[in-house]
């Protein structure tokens with residue numbers, strides 16, 4: 475089974491959790507897009523759902539495939555969000571934001587009664603941090619904010635490069651008009667403490683640590699899909 479087939483397997487298993495009439499948060503990234511394609515087939519067959527997309531990119535795909543959309547202001551409380559992840563640990567803590575949609579992804583997941591993560595086996599880790607941690611920042615005061623992040627990380631014994639994300643020949647800009655700093659901490663032994671320290675930095679709009687948000691992860695490997703629930 476190749477990587478795309480694994481993503482489709484995870485997306486198929488997630489679709490089984492979608493019920494008629496649900497208000498859905500719809501994630502961003504290649505795995506979430508496989509979910510959108512399968513969801514669109516069910517919608518064409520008569521399934522009634524309304525989706526809130528977590529990015530302009532996801533919104534475009536939903537419109538193209540006929541998945542009905544609403545804004546989060548129109549549907550402020552959602553039943554279920556299905557989204558991908560860059561890393562998942564045994565407590566279902568996540569690193570997200572590889573696709574740059576972390577802020578809307580976190581807002582939408584927070585507005586949902588449940589969040590299910592869909593991913594392939596390569597995303598499951600013992601300790602978060604091999605994937606560079608995306609940190610969304612306000613462009614104003616970028617250098618000061620980067621220094622504040624370095625100091626906060628250093629207090630937790632973390633170090634590593636913090637790079638401004640680029641795209642093509644310019645700076646990558648999120649749907650919200652912010653920048654992203656990708657932090658190469660390597661290993662984050664205390665993700666909860668790092669999340670709370672980052673939350674305290676004014677220039678940090680949001681970070682890619684999703685803690686206590688996912689209630690289930692559907693992980694696809696060569697042998698098929700399995701589910702992970704948070705270990706105590």
Ligand SMILES: O=C(CO)[C@H](O)[C@H](O)COP(=O)(O)O
Pocket residue numbers: 501502503504505506557558559560569570571572573574575576579
């Ligand atoms: O957080 C995300 C986007 O901001 C994605 O969910 C994450 O990057 C995983 O993407 P993919 O399914 O393409 O591996």
